[in-house]
Amino acid sequence: MLLHFLAMGGYAAFVWPAYAASFVGIGAIAWTTVRDYARAKRRLKQIDAEVRR
Amino acid sequence: MSSRGAALTNLFELANPKRFLDVSAILLPWIGAIAAVAIAAGLVLALFVVPPDYQQGDTVRIMFVHVPAAWIGMVAYGAMALASLLGLVNRHPLADVAAKSAAPLGAVFTALALVTGSLWGRPMWGTYWVWDARLTSFLLLLFLYLGYMALWSAIEDEVRAARAAAILALVGAVDVVIIKYSVDWWSTLHQGESIFRAGGPLISPIFLWPLFLMAIGYTALFAFLWLIRIRTEILERRVRAVLGREAR
Numbered sequence: 041m042l043l044h045f046l047a048m049g050g051y052a053a054f055v056w057p058a059y060a061a062s063f064v065g066i067g068a069i070a071w072t073t074v075r076d077y078a079r080a081k082r083r084l085k086q087i088d089a090e091v092r093r
Numbered sequence: 094m095s096s097r098g099a100a101l102t103n104l105f106e107l108a109n110p111k112r113f114l115d116v117s118a119i120l121l122p123w124i125g126a127i128a129a130v131a132i133a134a135g136l137v138l139a140l141f142v143v144p145p146d147y148q149q150g151d152t153v154r155i156m157f158v159h160v161p162a163a164w165i166g167m168v169a170y171g172a173m174a175l176a177s178l179l180g181l182v183n184r185h186p187l188a189d190v191a192a193k194s195a196a197p198l199g200a201v202f203t204a205l206a207l208v209t210g211s212l213w214g215r216p217m218w219g220t221y222w223v224w225d226a227r228l229t230s231f232l233l234l235l236f237l238y239l240g241y242m243a244l245w246s247a248i249e250d251e252v253r254a255a256r257a258a259a260i261l262a263l264v265g266a267v268d269v270v271i272i273k274y275s276v277d278w279w280s281t282l283h284q285g286e287s288i289f290r291a292g293g294p295l296i297s298p299i300f301l302w303p304l305f306l307m308a309i310g311y312t313a314l315f316a317f318l319w320l321i322r323i324r325t326e327i328l329e330r331r332v333r334a335v336l337g338r339e340a341r
Contacts, residue, residue: 049151054216058209062158065208066314069201073318073325080328087335 110187110327117320124317131310138303146300155213157303160288161311163206166234167269169199169315173241174266177259187323189255190330192262193245194322198315200238207231218282226275227283230268237265 048055139157146153173195180188210228211221222228241258248254271278276285287295294301 048154049145051151051216054212055151055154058155058158058212061208061212062162062205065201065205069198070314070318073198073321077321077325077328080325080332084328084332084335087332091335091339 113187114324114327117324121317121320124313124320128310128313128317131306131313133310135303135306135310138306143300143303149217152213152216153300155209156300157307159206159209159213160304161307162202162209163231164308165311165315166199166203166206166231167272168312169195169202169319170234170237170262170266170269172319173199174262174269177262180255181259181263186255186330187327189251189259190326191319191323192259193255194326195319196238196242196245198318198322200235200242202311202315203231203235203238207235223282225281225283226279227272227281230272230275233268234265234272237261237268241265 046052046056135157139154143154143157145151173192176188176192176195179185180192207228210231214223215221241261244258244261245254248257275281276283288301288304296304
């Protein structure tokens, strides 16, 4: 059953890489977007604190 | 005031960075939730419920990640071009920020559309790539995104960079029109319009619904990431402004 599903009717070599590429591509851009946002928030907070001192 | 005037006034109120940060903070969790639910439901249908197509077999499942990626590749460019136009005409810095923030997202979705399309093309057309009008104009879209981002990086002065990039974005918008109509204007290997066409979609509802869900999910995901990237750019500009003031 599972093997039949994974085989994708003989097209596994095309179907799974397409899903993997989508997962990796979207995951990478989502991760860098959130990481850059957190970094910018941290930096602004830090600079605000320095200016107030 | 006319409804068009009121809409423009609302748009410019929202274009105030402080107001934008407040409104986007409220919208983000909702848009993120829509993206997560729609993509999860779409994937379950695409992988476990949809039957193999009578001609394409199981490769039809590639369509559920290929078509929404291509859709976002074009939508992101449309958003970038519109924001660029507003930036050029109204000289509003938030419009430039919005245009700049859409480019990396559009580039990734366009690249994904090309990769997943190639993976579908090999078993169905017998080749990963062909210099067909739709494929070539879509590859050009990726180059336009890359050129746009390169232009922003190459020019140090933000105002000049925004202006040059906006002109490129507007000139490149012609390519989006060419992509859309390429299958009608030229006899291509890529199949003709099968969803957004006069007379309704040609696709069976069992394939159309998962595709629709994935398109909603990808659109919400793009909106979610775009808003975060705009917020990031606003915060970075604030950092630069504070540092500039302190340096004086």
